Amino acid sequence: MALSDSDKIRLVEDHYRSFWEGDLQDFEHQLSPDFVDADTAPGLPSGVEGARAWARTCRRASPDMRVVVTDALVAGDVVAVRAAWRGTQIDQPQTQLPAGDQMELARIVVWELDEQGRIVRRTGFEEGPTALVEATDRGARPSPPARTRQGR
Secondary structure, eight states, rough: OOOOHHHHHHHHHHHHHHHSSSSSGHHHHEEEEEEEEOOOOEEEEEEEHHHHHHHHHHHOOOTEEEEEEEEEEEETTTTEEEEEEEOOOOSSSSSSOOTTOOOEEEEEEEEEEEESEEEEEEEEEESSSSSHHHHHHOOOOSSOOOOEEEOO
């Protein structure tokens, strides 16, 4: 299935919505059976079931969390996004913030897609001057022509 660049970005945005507030059964269509999250929490199962388990944990920790994709870059089967997470921390699996604190995170996340247009790998990087260097060192090398969408 050949997806347009816009469809690839929309897949990532839909996955964020499913992860934080939607139906976790959507993962069956969004994630490859071989899905790997390079940042998975220790002790979770791998693949789609691990992603669901992590989503349930994160939802309990911050049920009002919302993610906004601020920039996206598509190159072939790779989608790199800069995103902002905002929500209230009521439990501590993600950070060491006290319960009730507002949480704001900025990350660059690289999503790799398979031939069927599903997410096969997710790798996140803390926002900062070294994040793109780390992404490049791990193999995320967008090649022209690449497309960027800014703002939302």
